Amino acid sequence: xxxxxxxxxxxxxxxxxxxxxxxxxxxxxxxxxxxxxxxxxxxxxxxxxxxxxxxxxxxxxxxxxxxxxxxxxxxxxxxxxxxxxxxxxxxxxxxxxxxxxxxxxxxxxxxxxxxxxxxxxxxxxxxxxxxxxxxxxxxxxxxxxxxxxxxxxxxxxxxxxxxxxxxxxxxxxxxxxxxxxxxxxxxxxxxxxxxxxxxxxxxxxxxxxxxxxxxxxxxxxxxxxxxxxxxxxxxxxxxxxxxxxxxxxxxxxxxxxxxxxxxxxxxxxxxxxxxxxxxxxxxxxxxxxxxxxxxxxxxxxxxxxxxxxxxxxxxxxxxxxxxxxxxxxxxxxxxxxxxxxxxxxxxxxxxxxxxxxxxxxxxxxxxxxxxxxxxxxxxxxxxxxxxxxxxxxxxxxxxxxxxxxxxxxxxxxxxxxxxxxxxxxxxxxxxxxxxxxxxxxxxxxxxxxxx
Amino acid sequence: xxxxxxxxxxxxxxxxxxxxxxxxxxxxxxxxxxxxxxxxxxxxxxxxxxxxxxxxxxxxxxxxxxxxxxxxxxxxxxxxxxxxxxxxxxxxxxxxxxxxxxxxxxxxxxxxxxxxxxxxxxxxxxxxxxxxxxxxxxxxxxxxxxxxxxxxxxxxxxxxxxxxxxxxxxxxxxxxxxxxxxxxxxxxxxxxxxxxxxxxxxxxxxxxxxxxxxxxxxxxxxxxxxxxxxxxxxxxxxxxxxxxxxxxxxxxxxxxxxxxxxxxxxxxxxxxxxxxxxxxxxxxxxxxxxxxxx
Numbered sequence: 254x255x256x257x258x259x260x261x262x263x264x265x266x267x268x269x270x271x272x273x274x275x276x277x278x279x280x281x282x283x284x285x286x287x288x289x290x291x292x293x294x295x296x297x298x299x300x301x302x303x304x305x306x307x308x309x310x311x312x313x314x315x316x317x318x319x320x321x322x323x324x325x326x327x328x329x330x331x332x333x334x335x336x337x338x339x340x341x342x343x344x345x346x347x348x349x350x351x352x353x354x355x356x357x358x359x360x361x362x363x364x365x366x367x368x369x370x371x372x373x374x375x376x377x378x379x380x381x382x383x384x385x386x387x388x389x390x391x392x393x394x395x396x397x398x399x400x401x402x403x404x405x406x407x408x409x410x411x412x413x414x415x416x417x418x419x420x421x422x423x424x425x426x427x428x429x430x431x432x433x434x435x436x437x438x439x440x441x442x443x444x445x446x447x448x449x450x451x452x453x454x455x456x457x458x459x460x461x462x463x464x465x466x467x468x469x470x471x472x473x474x475x476x477x478x479x480x481x482x483x484x485x486x487x488x489x490x491x492x493x494x495x496x497x498x499x500x501x502x503x504x505x506x507x508x509x510x511x512x513x514x515x516x517x518x519x520x521x522x523x524x525x526x527x528x529x530x531x532x533x534x535x536x537x538x539x540x541x542x543x544x545x546x547x548x549x550x551x552x553x554x555x556x557x558x559x560x561x562x563x564x565x566x567x568x569x570x571x572x573x574x575x576x577x578x579x580x581x582x583x584x585x586x587x588x589x590x591x592x593x594x595x596x597x598x599x600x601x602x603x604x605x606x607x608x609x610x611x612x613x614x615x616x617x618x619x620x621x622x623x624x625x626x627x628x629x630x631x632x633x634x635x636x637x638x639x640x641x642x643x644x645x646x647x648x649x650x651x652x653x654x655x656x657x658x659x660x661x662x663x664x665x666x667x668x669x670x671x672x673x674x675x676x677x678x679x680x681x682x683x684x685x686x687x688x689x690x691x692x693x694x695x696x697x698x699x700x701x702x703x704x
Numbered sequence: 705x706x707x708x709x710x711x712x713x714x715x716x717x718x719x720x721x722x723x724x725x726x727x728x729x730x731x732x733x734x735x736x737x738x739x740x741x742x743x744x745x746x747x748x749x750x751x752x753x754x755x756x757x758x759x760x761x762x763x764x765x766x767x768x769x770x771x772x773x774x775x776x777x778x779x780x781x782x783x784x785x786x787x788x789x790x791x792x793x794x795x796x797x798x799x800x801x802x803x804x805x806x807x808x809x810x811x812x813x814x815x816x817x818x819x820x821x822x823x824x825x826x827x828x829x830x831x832x833x834x835x836x837x838x839x840x841x842x843x844x845x846x847x848x849x850x851x852x853x854x855x856x857x858x859x860x861x862x863x864x865x866x867x868x869x870x871x872x873x874x875x876x877x878x879x880x881x882x883x884x885x886x887x888x889x890x891x892x893x894x895x896x897x898x899x900x901x902x903x904x905x906x907x908x909x910x911x912x913x914x915x916x917x918x919x920x921x922x923x924x925x926x927x928x929x930x931x932x933x934x935x936x937x938x939x940x941x942x943x944x945x946x947x948x949x950x951x952x953x954x955x956x957x958x959x960x961x962x963x964x965x966x967x968x969x970x971x972x973x974x975x976x977x978x979x980x981x982x983x984x985x986x987x988x989x990x991x992x993x994x995x996x997x998x
Contacts, residue, residue, distance in 0.1 A: 389794065
C-alpha cells in the first residue's frame with residue numbers, strides 16, 4: 254500500500270489520540286475554579302468489552318500495578334514430597350495447589366494467583382496476594398497442614414480419659430480432607446438454624462456412602478490435627494457425596510466449622526522459601542515519586558533536544574510524547590503488570606528512545622555538510638542510520654530476552670522484579686523503534702515540506 | 705588517538721581502584737544471595753537514626769538482628785537470619801513500642817530461604833554467562849574478525865570491573881548491597897556499552913572500505929570524532945532520565961538506578977576510549993609483527 258506522508262500523518266494522529274484516550278485514568282475528576290466560575294465533573298471512561306462468536310476481548314483498561322507498587326504479598330512454598338511416591342507427585346502438587354487456592358479465596362483477595370512451578374525436581378507453589386493486609390494470618394492459614402480425618406467411633410466414652418485426648422476409641426477410615434471438595438454454612442429450610450453443608454468428590458462420595466451405611470445411628474468423628482472437632486450422628490446412608498451437619502450451632506460456630514473443614518488436609522506439607530510483603534502505603538509513595546521523576550526527566554530531555562537540535566528536536570520530542578502515550582496504552586491493553594524496576598525500565602527506554610532520532614539527525618548533519626539538499630539529506634540520514642540502530646538494539650534485546658526468560662527455563666531467573674524490568678525495557682525498545690523511525694520521519698516529511 | 709596514553713592512564717587508575725576495592729572489601733550481598741530476612745519498620749514521627757541504631761543493636765540482637773540501616777527519616781531496616789518469621793517481627797515491633805512509646809509498622813517483610821538463595825545465585829551466574837557469550841557471538845558475527853571481538857570483550861570487561869568496584873566501595877562505606885537487580889543493571893549496561901561500541905566500529909569499517917590506504921590510526925581517529933557527538937548526546941538523554949529517577953524515585957530501586965547510571969557513563973567512555981585504542985594497538989602490533997617477520 255502506498256501512502257502519502259499526509260495519510261501517514263493522519264494514521265499517526267489517530268493512533269496517538271486512541272493511545273492518549275486509553276492512557277488516561279478511567280476515572281478522571283475535573284475541577285475548574287476561576288473566580289466565580291466553577292466546574293466539577295467526574296469523567297468515567299469505559300473499558301473494553303468486545304465479543305464476537307467465540308472471541309472475547311475484555312479489558313478494564315486500568316493500569317495493573319505489581320505487588321511492590323500496589324502492596325501485597327508474594328510467597329513461594331516448596332512441597333515436601335518425601336512421603337509421596339513419584340507417580341503421585343503431579344496429583345499431590347495439584348491437590349496442594351487447589352487446597353491452598355481454596356484457603357486463599359477465604360480471604361476474598363481479588364486477583365490472587367496460585368500457581369505451581371517445578372525447578373529440577375523441586376515442586377513449588379507461587380502465591381500472589383495483592384492488597385492483603387494481614388499477612389501473618391494468611392501464612393498461618395495457607396501453610397498449615399491441617400490434617401482432616403473422619404473416624405468411626407467404637408465403644409463408650411472412657412471414664413479415665415485425659416483432657417484433650419481422644420476419649421473414645423476410634424477406627425480410622427480412608428476418608429480424609431483430600432476427598433472433601435467444599436464445605437459451607439447453610440440454613441436448615443425447616444428450622445432456619447445454621448448448619449454446615451459438606452460435599453465430597455466422587456471418590457469421597459463413594460467412601461462416605463460406605464461409612465454412613467455402616468454407622469447408621471452412630472457418631473462419625475470429624476478430626477482435625479488429632480482433635481475431634483465435632484461428632485455428628487449419622488442419620489442415614491448418604492450417597493451422592495452431599496451431606497449436612499446439624500447441631501445446635503450458632504452462626505459463628507457454623508462458620509468456624511466450615512472454615513476448618515475447608516482448610517482441610519494439604520496432601521503434602523509445604524514450607525516458605527521466599528516471601529516478599531510490601532505495604533500499600535510504601536508502594537503508593539513509590540508510585541508518586543516515580544511519576545514525578547519521570548516527568549522531570551522527560552522535561553530535561555525535551556529541553557535538551559530542542560536546545561541542541563532546534564526544530565528537529567521539537568519534532569523528535571513530539572515523537573517522544575506519542576511514544577509515551579502508546580507505551581502506557583499498551584501496558585493497559587496487554588496488560589503489563591508494572592513493578593518498580595519496571596518503572597525504571599520504562600524511564601530508561603524513554604532515554605534510549607531518543608537515541609534513534611539522534612543517530613538520524615547526526616547522519617543528516619553530515620549529509621548536509623556534504624552539500625546535499627535538505628530532503629535528500631533527511632532520507633539518506635534515515636537510511637544509513639537504520640542499520641546502526643538495528644544492530645545496536647539487538648544486543649540489548651538479547652539481554653532483555655535472557656532476563657525475561659519467557660520460556661520459563663529452569664536455569665534462569667523467574668523473579669518478578671527482573672522480569673518486570675525486562676518487559677518494560679524490551680517493549681520500550683520495540684515501540685521506540687517504531688516511533689523513532691516511522692513517526693518522526695513522517696512528522697519531518699510533512700512539516701519540513703513547509704520549509 | 706594521540707592521547708592514548710592519557711586514556712589508558714584514566715582507565716588504569718579506575719581499574720586499579722575497582723580491583724583493589726573488590727579484593728580488599730568484597731561485596732555486600734543481599735538476602736537474595738545469602739538467604740535471610742529483612743524487615744522495614746516505619747515510625748510515625750521522625751527518628752534519630754543514631755539513637756535507634758544503638759538501642760536496636762541491643763534489642764534486635766536478641767533475635768539475631770544485624771545490619772541496621774536507616775531509610776529516609778522515618779524508616780529503619782533490620783536484617784535477620786532466615787528463620788525470623790513475620791510473627792517474631794511483630795513481637796519485636798511491640799518490644800520497640802515499649803522503648804519508643806510508639807509501635808512501628810511493618811511496611812516491608814522479605815525472607816529468602818538459604819537453599820533458594822543458592823539457587824538464585826546459580827541462576828545469576830548462568831544468566832551472566834549466557835548474556836556475555838551471546839553478546840560476544842553477536843559482535844563476532846557482525847564484524848567477522850577477531851580483533852573487533854576481542855577489543856569489544858575487553859571494553860565490556862573494563863565496564864563490569866568498574867561497576868563492580870564502585871559497588872564494592874559503596875558496600876564498604878555505605879552498606880549498599882548487591883542483589884539480583886544489581887546483576888540486571890550490569891547486564892543491561894553491558895549490552896548498552898556494546899551498542900555504543902558497535903556504532904563506532906561500524907564507522908571504522910565503513911571508513912576502511914572507503915579509504916583503505918589511509919593508516920588505521922587516522923581512520924580510527926576520524927571514526928571516533930564523527931561518532932562522539934552522537935554518543936555523548938545519546939548518553940546525556942539517558943543520564944537525565946536516570947538521574948531524575950535516582951534523586952526523586954522510589955527508595956527500593958535507588959541503587960539499581962545508580963548502577964545503571966555508573967554503567968551508562970562508563971559504557972559511553974569505554975567505546976571511544978578503550979575499545980578503539982585497543983583496536984589500534986592490535987593493528988599496530990600486527991603491523992609490527994608483519995614487518996619483523998620479514
